[in-house]
Amino acid sequence: MNIQVILTAENFAILFKAALISLSIALVSALLGALIGIVIAFFKLSQNRFLKIIGNIYVELIRGTPMLLQILFFFLGFPVLYQMITGSYLRVNIYICGIVAMSVNSGAYCAELIRSQIINIDKGQFEAGKTLGLSRKQIMRYIILPQAMRRLIAPFVSEFIMLIKDSSLLGTIGVVELLQQARLLGTTYYNYLIPLLMASAYYLLMTICISYIANKLERKLTI
Amino acid sequence: MIKALNLTKKFGSTIALENIDFTLHDGEVVCLIGPSGSGKSTLCRTLCGLEIADMGEIYYDERKIDFTNDADSAYVYSKIGFVFQHFHLFPHLTVKQNMLLAPLKVLKENPDDALKKAKELLAKVGLSDKLESYPSELSGGQKQRAAIARSLMMEPQIMLFDEPTSALDPEMVKEVLTVMKDLCDRGMTMLIVTHEMNFARKVANRIVFLEGGHIIEENDPENFFLHPKMPRTQQFLDKIQY
Ligand SMILES: Nc1ncnc2c1ncn2[C@@H]1O[C@H](COP(=O)(O)OP(=O)(O)OP(=O)(O)O)[C@@H](O)[C@H]1O
Ligand SMILES: [Mg+2]
Numbered sequence: 001m002n003i004q005v006i007l008t009a010e011n012f013a014i015l016f017k018a019a020l021i022s023l024s025i026a027l028v029s030a031l032l033g034a035l036i037g038i039v040i041a042f043f044k045l046s047q048n049r050f051l052k053i054i055g056n057i058y059v060e061l062i063r064g065t066p067m068l069l070q071i072l073f074f075f076l077g078f079p080v081l082y083q084m085i086t087g088s089y090l091r092v093n094i095y096i097c098g099i100v101a102m103s104v105n106s107g108a109y110c111a112e113l114i115r116s117q118i119i120n121i122d123k124g125q126f127e128a129g130k131t132l133g134l135s136r137k138q139i140m141r142y143i144i145l146p147q148a149m150r151r152l153i154a155p156f157v158s159e160f161i162m163l164i165k166d167s168s169l170l171g172t173i174g175v176v177e178l179l180q181q182a183r184l185l186g187t188t189y190y191n192y193l194i195p196l197l198m199a200s201a202y203y204l205l206m207t208i209c210i211s212y213i214a215n216k217l218e219r220k221l222t223i
Numbered sequence: 224m225i226k227a228l229n230l231t232k233k234f235g236s237t238i239a240l241e242n243i244d245f246t247l248h249d250g251e252v253v254c255l256i257g258p259s260g261s262g263k264s265t266l267c268r269t270l271c272g273l274e275i276a277d278m279g280e281i282y283y284d285e286r287k288i289d290f291t292n293d294a295d296s297a298y299v300y301s302k303i304g305f306v307f308q309h310f311h312l313f314p315h316l317t318v319k320q321n322m323l324l325a326p327l328k329v330l331k332e333n334p335d336d337a338l339k340k341a342k343e344l345l346a347k348v349g350l351s352d353k354l355e356s357y358p359s360e361l362s363g364g365q366k367q368r369a370a371i372a373r374s375l376m377m378e379p380q381i382m383l384f385d386e387p388t389s390a391l392d393p394e395m396v397k398e399v400l401t402v403m404k405d406l407c408d409r410g411m412t413m414l415i416v417t418h419e420m421n422f423a424r425k426v427a428n429r430i431v432f433l434e435g436g437h438i439i440e441e442n443d444p445e446n447f448f449l450h451p452k453m454p455r456t457q458q459f460l461d462k463i464q465y
Contacts, residue, residue, distance in 0.1 A: 124309055125311060125313065127305075127307070128311035129313075130272075131271060131273070131300055131304065131305035131374075132300065132324070132325035132329070132374070133297065134329060135293075138329075142324055142328065143313055147313075147314065
């Protein structure tokens with residue numbers, strides 16, 4: 001087989017489109033995951049025992065099971081549950097399903113990242129705020145969170161990079177993301193090597209660019 | 224006025240304070256001294272709710288304080304300022320922002336008035352040129368003076384200091400003590416945990432000597448240093464004075 005047959009501009013364009021799909025799914029999931037993470041982190045840090053337990057169960061459940069299982073749960077399991085409860089049939093959109101599964105997954109990891117950054121802020125910062133008369137909410141908002149946010153940039157970026165790579169699992173439920181597209185090309189040409197290498201190049205391009213931008217951003221924000 | 228009755232504070236099985244009775248009267252400057260681990264910090268922190276006592280009562284003026292109650296806490300923090308050994312300036316904010324945060328958010332002061340007050344206070348502690356600096360750009364002594372100025376922004380009636388100079392290089396101790404002396408001279412009520420014996424002797428109306436979570440001796444500075452009542456006090460003074 002001649003490599004030039006596969007290494008065409010057209011195939012690069014096809015994979016580029018698939019890479020954009022992977023990137024978009026990861027980006028949306030990362031943002032939703034961060035939001036879920038903030039909520040769950042506050043549950044875990046809350047004085048309320050009920051919220052604390054919910055937060056703990058969420059994090060343990062998600063971190064203790066494989067992501068592929070979670071994806072399959074939302075794709076195959078959830079519709080069954082839905083039908084049992086409502087009696088009607090649910091047709092799931094694979095993109096929404098994938099984004100939901102990845103957001104829910106990322107939320108648990110983000111919650112832990114946020115929680116650990118908040119509790120790692122020196123206790124003296126809370127105390128200084130307290131003796132100045134600031135309320136707990138004000139201390140969080142003006143003192144703790146701004147400092148935690150800065151320290152969260154790097155771990156959040158790693159999480160985003162993880163999501164880009166994990167989005168390849170969505171091929172299982174039929175999303176034509178970057179890896180799935182590479183496999184389809186492989187099937188077309190009876191050669192998996194070249195399409196897989198091309199996909200690798202795209203993955204690396206994305207992750208290296210993101211790391212680079214994050215580094216710049218972090219340097220700008222740390223004091 | 225702060226009054227504590229029968230105060231006991233434990234950390235697990237360690238008894239940090241045991242049945243302490245202590246009063247800080249208006250206008251008074253009291254220095255708390257004692258060996259490491261004697262409970263000086265714990266007393267200071269328990270009096271203002273940074274630690275919650277296991278037993279005993281705390282009064283501010285005639286009001287009995289329950290630090291788990293937000294209204295009581297707010298009352299206390301409207302009256303006192305606290306200066307920490309390690310300053311605890313907010314590192315993500317400039318000196319100006321450090322100073323304005325509480326006045327604007329808690330007292331809802333007018334920003335122009337608050338800024339004017341901040342500039343006056345910074346001038347008083349000798350940091351006029353540091354208004355826009357970040358804490359990381361200040362020396363230890365400058366940080367502590369900025370932290371004192373930040374506390375004073377809230378116009379406290381009582382200032383508590385927990386070893387304000389212990390984290391400083393020796394050549395920076397004096398600039399901070401000078402600022403504190405100045406506060407004494409203006410009639411501020413102060414409770415100061417310190418190892419600076421000469422300073423304590425100069426500014427205190429009363430010295431309280433703590434050991435093992437107990438008040439061993441309370442005395443005026445002259446008598447405390449020259450004619451202590453308790454043998455334990457004498458032993459402590461002999462040990463620390465070269
Ligand atoms: N957060 C804490 N957890 C556990 N034990 C504590 C805590 N804070 C203080 N202690 C213990 O309580 C006792 C009194 O400590 P405290 O910090 O009040 O002493 P101190 O007189 O301020 O000493 P130093 O001069 O070293 O600052 C010590 O035995 C100390 O180990
Ligand atoms: Mg101490």
